[in-house]
Amino acid sequence: MLLIVEQCLNGLQFGLLLFLLAAGLTLVFGIMDLVNLAHGSLYMIGAYFAASFAVLTGSFVAAALLAFVATLLVGMAVEVIAMRRLYGRDHLDHVLGTFGLILFFNELVRLIWGPAGLSLPLPAWLSTATEILPGLYYPTYRIAILVVTLAVALFLYVLVMRTRVGMLIRAGASNREMVGALGINIKLLNTLVFGLGAALAGLAGLMQAPILTVQIGMGENILILAFVVIIIGGIGSIRGAFIAAIVVGLIDTIGRAFLVDLLRAVLSQTAASTAGPALSSMLIYLMMAIVLVLRPEGLFPASGK
Amino acid sequence: MMRHVTSWVTPRSIVIAGLIAILVLLPAYTRMTGNQFPLTLFTRILILAIAATSLNLILGYGGMVSFGHAAYLGLGGYAVGILAHEGMTSGFVQWPLALVVSALFSLIVGALCLRTRGVYFIMITLAFAQMIYYVAVALDRYGGDDGLTIYRRSEFAGLIDLGNKTVFYYVCLALLLAAIYLGARLVNSRFGMVIQGARSNERRMRAIGFPTFRYRLACFVIAGTLCGLAGVLLANHTDFISPAVMHWTRSGDLIVMVVLGGMGSSFGPLFGAVALLVLEEALSGITEYWQIILGPLLLLVVLFARRGIDGVLDAVAWTRLFPVKRLEAKAGRG
Numbered sequence: 001m002l003l004i005v006e007q008c009l010n011g012l013q014f015g016l017l018l019f020l021l022a023a024g025l026t027l028v029f030g031i032m033d034l035v036n037l038a039h040g041s042l043y044m045i046g047a048y049f050a051a052s053f054a055v056l057t058g059s060f061v062a063a064a065l066l067a068f069v070a071t072l073l074v075g076m077a078v079e080v081i082a083m084r085r086l087y088g089r090d091h092l093d094h095v096l097g098t099f100g101l102i103l104f105f106n107e108l109v110r111l112i113w114g115p116a117g118l119s120l121p122l123p124a125w126l127s128t129a130t131e132i133l134p135g136l137y138y139p140t141y142r143i144a145i146l147v148v149t150l151a152v153a154l155f156l157y158v159l160v161m162r163t164r165v166g167m168l169i170r171a172g173a174s175n176r177e178m179v180g181a182l183g184i185n186i187k188l189l190n191t192l193v194f195g196l197g198a199a200l201a202g203l204a205g206l207m208q209a210p211i212l213t214v215q216i217g218m219g220e221n222i223l224i225l226a227f228v229v230i231i232i233g234g235i236g237s238i239r240g241a242f243i244a245a246i247v248v249g250l251i252d253t254i255g256r257a258f259l260v261d262l263l264r265a266v267l268s269q270t271a272a273s274t275a276g277p278a279l280s281s282m283l284i285y286l287m288m289a290i291v292l293v294l295r296p297e298g299l300f301p302a303s304g305k
Numbered sequence: 306m307m308r309h310v311t312s313w314v315t316p317r318s319i320v321i322a323g324l325i326a327i328l329v330l331l332p333a334y335t336r337m338t339g340n341q342f343p344l345t346l347f348t349r350i351l352i353l354a355i356a357a358t359s360l361n362l363i364l365g366y367g368g369m370v371s372f373g374h375a376a377y378l379g380l381g382g383y384a385v386g387i388l389a390h391e392g393m394t395s396g397f398v399q400w401p402l403a404l405v406v407s408a409l410f411s412l413i414v415g416a417l418c419l420r421t422r423g424v425y426f427i428m429i430t431l432a433f434a435q436m437i438y439y440v441a442v443a444l445d446r447y448g449g450d451d452g453l454t455i456y457r458r459s460e461f462a463g464l465i466d467l468g469n470k471t472v473f474y475y476v477c478l479a480l481l482l483a484a485i486y487l488g489a490r491l492v493n494s495r496f497g498m499v500i501q502g503a504r505s506n507e508r509r510m511r512a513i514g515f516p517t518f519r520y521r522l523a524c525f526v527i528a529g530t531l532c533g534l535a536g537v538l539l540a541n542h543t544d545f546i547s548p549a550v551m552h553w554t555r556s557g558d559l560i561v562m563v564v565l566g567g568m569g570s571s572f573g574p575l576f577g578a579v580a581l582l583v584l585e586e587a588l589s590g591i592t593e594y595w596q597i598i599l600g601p602l603l604l605l606v607v608l609f610a611r612r613g614i615d616g617v618l619d620a621v622a623w624t625r626l627f628p629v630k631r632l633e634a635k636a637g638r639g
Contacts, residue, residue, distance in 0.1 A: 035424055085608055091424050092370050096564055097607040099557045104600030111594050224435060224553065231428050278443030285436040289417055292429050296421045 002136045007257045008250065013142050015249020016149035020204035021226035022233070022241040023156060024197025030173040030236030031193055034083060035091050037098040039201050039226070040219025041105035042078075046071040046202025047209040047218065048109055051118040060123045067206045068199055075198020079191045087190075106216050117215035120206075145207050152203065153242060160238060169193060173236060225252070228288045234298030244299065248284050255280035317618040321572050324579070328478055332471045344470055350582045351477040352538045357562040357574030358484050359531035364560065365568035366492045367524050368504030369419070372427045373434025374559050376414075377529045379441060379551035380407045381536020386453045386546040396459030396467075403537045404530050410437075411529025415522045434556060441548040452547020459541055467541055477538055481575070484531060489571040491527070500524050501569075565606060567615025576614040 021043060028034050049067035057063055078101070086097050122141055129137040160166040168189055171179045180186040205219065212218065229248050233240025260276030267275065291299060328347065335344045356378055363369040384403035393399065414433045418426055447453045458467040467473045491497050502510045503517040510517050540546045549555075558581070566577025588595030610617065
């Protein structure tokens with residue numbers, strides 16, 4: 001029972017991280033109609049920045065804040081230099097152009113930080129475990145991730161639904177030209193939105209860094225999961241991304257943890273241990289295929305499209 | 306797409322003739338110099354050109370941006386690898402079986418994916434390719450993540466010896482030229498016209514009475530099967546198959562080849578495969594960090610040379626070189 005609670009928490013935490021990535025993707029797609037494969041590179045860059053700043057400053061929190069700001073700046077620079085030129089073009093152009101950017105960023109990181117992975121050690125106060133239920137100890141750092149991602153999700157909600165900038169973002173998503181015609185600097189808005197998405201991806205990367213190794217290409221597999229999330233949730237919808245991210249996170253984590261045992265009840269020992277890992281990796285892609293066949297626009301399509 | 310060509314001697318046809326001549330004569334060159342490396346490189350180029358040709362059928366002519374095409378490379382390869390591992394090395398069994406598996410998989414994937422459009426189509430094809438990728442990673446019996454070494458190439462009862470590098474090279478070349486020829490016949494047939502019509506305006510094609518879904522699905526299956534053949538060749542070429550063949554970046558590479566060479570052009574995928582792989586070799590000779598050049602280069606191609614190498618060859622028409630009254634109608638595209 002405790003194991004199930006723990007795995008559910010892990011799934012929730014993974015889902016919320018996915019949401020940070022998916023939120024940026026879906027914002028950029030909803031407003032600029034841009035498919036950005038290079039989003040995973042920003043996730044990777046956030047993690048590398050955090051690892052470097054941690055060595056420089058010696059403080060985990062300072063490193064995280066600096067890395068967040070640095071990824072924001074990198075994102076804005078990428079938008080001004082490259083992405084801006086891709087708006088209004090074919091989706092195939094987006095795929096190719098941003099694929100080129102992935103190659104560029106991977107190689108740039110290898111050039112600067114070298115081919116070996118980095119690690120980002122946790123400070124002592126975060127690398128403990130807290131007793132959240134009688135007898136259930138959960139790593140403090142994972143609780144911290146849960147708190148930070150939930151706070152960011154709340155912040156995004158308030159930003160998009162309750163502020164003037166959010167109003168412009170929503171207006172831009174439904175009709176770019178009209179917003180521009182009303183005298184809003186749509187270029188600046190685009191740069192800010194892209195930068196925000198980049199910073200969220202960077203945040204996800206730097207928070208994941210102490211759990212995984214910081215390495216080249218770390219953003220690519222999780223990027224595909226983030227795409228699955230926004231497809232399931234409905235492209236352009238932050239609410240859909242939030243719900244889908246948590247569902248995907250839970251299914252992926254729980255599937256990995258329990259599917260082999262479940263199959264063992266039905267199949268023979270060897271068949272279960274062969275089919276289990278394959279099936280649990282396939283689970284979310286199967287779910288996406290089912291969702292797309294039943295509801296091609298995703299579960300929560302953005303309104304006004 | 307009709308081209309009103311007044312003469313067969315155009316810059317494009319000269320480049321194509323030159324390229325084919327080089328490809329045919331390459332084994333003689335490597336035999337003279339004794340340097341086997343170009344033969345290995347170009348065998349790989351030919352195989353990937355077959356895969357890119359198959360992608361061009363759906364991407365270039367059909368407008369279906371499949372971001373999971375490398376899955377068929379893996380399916381074809383694993384069909385050969387698994388059969389060889391189980392002791393069945395006859396090509397008469399391996400090859401047809403690999404094609405059937407690829408065709409069935411593309412039938413299922415196509416039937417599901419072709420219900421969606423645009424970015425959804427891109428992502429769902431990617432998702433299916435990822436599924437197959439993870440299945441291969443989980444195949445512990447056949448090497449899992451590390452891949453599977455193929456100790457014996459496909460055997461054709463002594464008729465063709467694929468173990469001979471030169472013979473294998475010519476087999477690949479013949480299959481590539483056949484694929485290009487049949488592909489050109491296909492896209493200029495009535496079937497191909499329906500596919501191209503559905504790319505431009507599917508609703509209108511349906512209104513005239515064409516069941517476009519079936520046509521597009523048939524095209525998707527043809528492309529998947531042809532790519533499965535490329536997978537068979539690739540596994541025989543490297544004597545090895547691993548999930549890495551199906552990694553989503555490989556699918557990206559195939560799209561790059563098609564667009565770099567020129568979408569919707571018969572020889573475009575071959576141009577693209579030659580250009581990309583030769584560029585890779587050349588750049589990696591200059592610097593270890595060659596992708597830092599290749600990445601922005603791709604972005605520039607997307608931004609400024611949208612029609613790829615084929616488009617450049619179109620632009621360098623004789624009439625520019627010898628300014629006389631232009632007889633050729635501009636190629637009508639789009």
